[in-house]
Amino acid sequence: MANDSSFLFAGIRFDRKKFGADIARFQKKDSDTDSAKISSAAEDEGEKTIEPVEEKVAASTTKKRKRKGTSSETVEGFNVFRSSTSVAQSNDEVRVNEESVELNKKTKKKEQNKQLERDAKFRKQHNIHVSGYNVPTPLQSFDELKSRYNCPSYLLRNLKELGFREPTPIQRQAIPVLLQGRECFACAPTGSGKTLAFVCPMLMKLKDPEKGGIRAVILCHTRELSVQTYRECKKLAKRKKFRIKLMTKNLLRNADFSKFPCDVLISTPLRLRLAIKRKKIDLSRVEYLVLDESDKLFEPELFKQIDSVIKACSNPSIIRSLFSATLPDFVEDQARELMHDAVRVIVGRKNMASETIKQKLVFTGSEEGKLLAIRQSFAESLNPPVLVFLQSKERAKELYSELAFDNIRVDVIHSDLSQAEVVLNPFEQHKIFIGK
Numbered sequence: 001m002a003n004d005s006s007f008l009f010a011g012i013r014f015d016r017k018k019f020g021a022d023i024a025r026f027q028k029k030d031s032d033t034d035s036a037k038i039s040s041a042a043e044d045e046g047e048k049t050i051e052p053v054e055e056k057v058a059a060s061t062t063k064k065r066k067r068k069g070t071s072s073e074t075v076e077g078f079n080v081f082r083s084s085t086s087v088a089q090s091n092d093e094v095r096v097n098e099e100s101v102e103l104n105k106k107t108k109k110k111e112q113n114k115q116l117e118r119d120a121k122f123r124k125q126h127n128i129h130v131s132g133y134n135v136p137t138p139l140q141s142f143d144e145l146k147s148r149y150n151c152p153s154y155l156l157r158n159l160k161e162l163g164f165r166e167p168t169p170i171q172r173q174a175i176p177v178l179l180q181g182r183e184c185f186a187c188a189p190t191g192s193g194k195t196l197a198f199v200c201p202m203l204m205k206l207k208d209p210e211k212g213g214i215r216a217v218i219l220c221h222t223r224e225l226s227v228q229t230y231r232e233c234k235k236l237a238k239r240k241k242f243r244i245k246l247m248t249k250n251l252l253r254n255a256d257f258s259k260f261p262c263d264v265l266i267s268t269p270l271r272l273r274l275a276i277k278r279k280k281i282d283l284s285r286v287e288y289l290v291l292d293e294s295d296k297l298f299e300p301e302l303f304k305q306i307d308s309v310i311k312a313c314s315n316p317s318i319i320r321s322l323f324s325a326t327l328p329d330f331v332e333d334q335a336r337e338l339m340h341d342a343v344r345v346i347v348g349r350k351n352m353a354s355e356t357i358k359q360k361l362v363f364t365g366s367e368e369g370k371l372l373a374i375r376q377s378f379a380e381s382l383n384p385p386v387l388v389f390l391q392s393k394e395r396a397k398e399l400y401s402e403l404a405f406d407n408i409r410v411d412v413i414h415s416d417l418s419q420a421e422v423v424l425n426p427f428e429q430h431k432i433f434i435g436k
């Protein structure tokens with residue numbers, strides 16, 4: 001229609017001088033008057049509005065042309081087909097892209113499933129049982145510490161020098177779990193290498209010595225165990241200047257904990273609790289907390305001390321781990337309350353002794369029967385060195401006094417004896433050693 005009207009008005013001249021006042025009036029009224037309004041004004045005022053109409057028409061034609069111009073590329077001639085081809089092409093491309101993404105996803109999923117199967121098979125082979133979300137692949141060898149986790153060379157060298165060729169089952173699984181930054185509660189038999197399973201990832205996480213405060217805490221339920229853990233730590237950290245400290249009585253009494261350069265602190269719960277209460281030791285920077293022999297640590301008499309240590313380690317990104325030879329249900333319940341998204345790793349069967357230890361249950365009928373059975377075993381089959389564990393120090397003392405009069409080399413160890421009185425290596429002495 002606009003084109004038609006432009007034809008109608010073509011060639012007509014408009015005397016702007018003559019109709020200047022009217023033009024001004026119209027412009028004042030509404031500068032944005034649309035063509036409909038102008039055309040109605042043209043109807044009212046006849047010739048007067050011809051030029052604006054012409055202008056508007058021209059403008060609208062230009063606009064239309066412009067619009068046409070913009071669309072003409074796609075509408076005219078072969079462009080029509082070209083545009084539809086390009087749309088089809090881009091649709092094809094999108095489809096192909098989607099298909100390849102889908103394929104990639106499927107291949108990835110397949111590969112993941114295969115890896116899960118391989119992991120399950122490997123765990124079965126090593127008697128490792130895990131539960132928890134997204135448990136990392138167990139270690140095939142210590143070399144994987146380098147290839148998968150970029151383990152520093154000092155640590156690999158130390159492992160080699162200590163003669164550790166292959167990781168033990170607990171090490172195979174607990175190390176990757178902790179290196180992934182996951183919390184972990186682990187249960188593996190006595191002597192299965194649990195210490196290395198938590199010290200190795202701890203040293204890797206700490207990377208380098210730092211001065212800012214205590215960064216890792218290992219809690220052990222007895223002084224003897226804490227000394228042993230301290231020694232293991234020192235051996236593994238050789239060639240790296242980590243400040244590894246053992247919380248001794250002396251340290252507790254004399255140290256200025258406000259300036260305490262320490263990367264790793266090893267302590268019993270009672271000493272650490274005293275340091276928190278009396279010396280205001282700051283544990284808020286601790287990134288790594290290990291509860292070793294956690295079944296003992298969670299027993300009622302130690303629980304209060306553990307609780308205050310756990311509360312003092314207030315760093316929100318702390319990684320906590322529990323290691324134990326047995327995992328009673330009450331410990332597991334407490335561990336679950338304490339930890340977030342933890343992985344449970346059990347080697348062998350839960351609460352079972354090592355399969356390399358032969359066990360025998362002997363029915364003796366009465367208390368006296370026990371003594372008789374022990375004497376009989378010594379006479380028949382048990383060759384010293386032998387360790388005899390008893391429930392309490394009273395029972396240890398009793399058995400010692402009974403056996404001391406027999407013709408055998410026997411010694412006793414319990415907490416009433418001073419460190420000087422304790423002979424620490426019964427195996428060198430070839431004795432029967434009775435202890436609590």
Ligand SMILES: Nc1ncnc2c1ncn2[C@@H]1O[C@H](COP(=O)(O)OP(=O)(O)OP(=O)(O)O)[C@@H](O)[C@H]1O
Nearest residue numbers: 164165166167168189190191192193194195196325
């Ligand atoms: N991968 C390994 N290869 C060979 N020996 C190892 C390995 N890991 C640890 N050991 C050694 O095995 C012994 C027992 O290790 P460790 O004391 O850590 O066991 P554990 O599971 O903590 O025992 P416990 O429950 O009595 O504390 C140690 O002498 C340790 O040096």
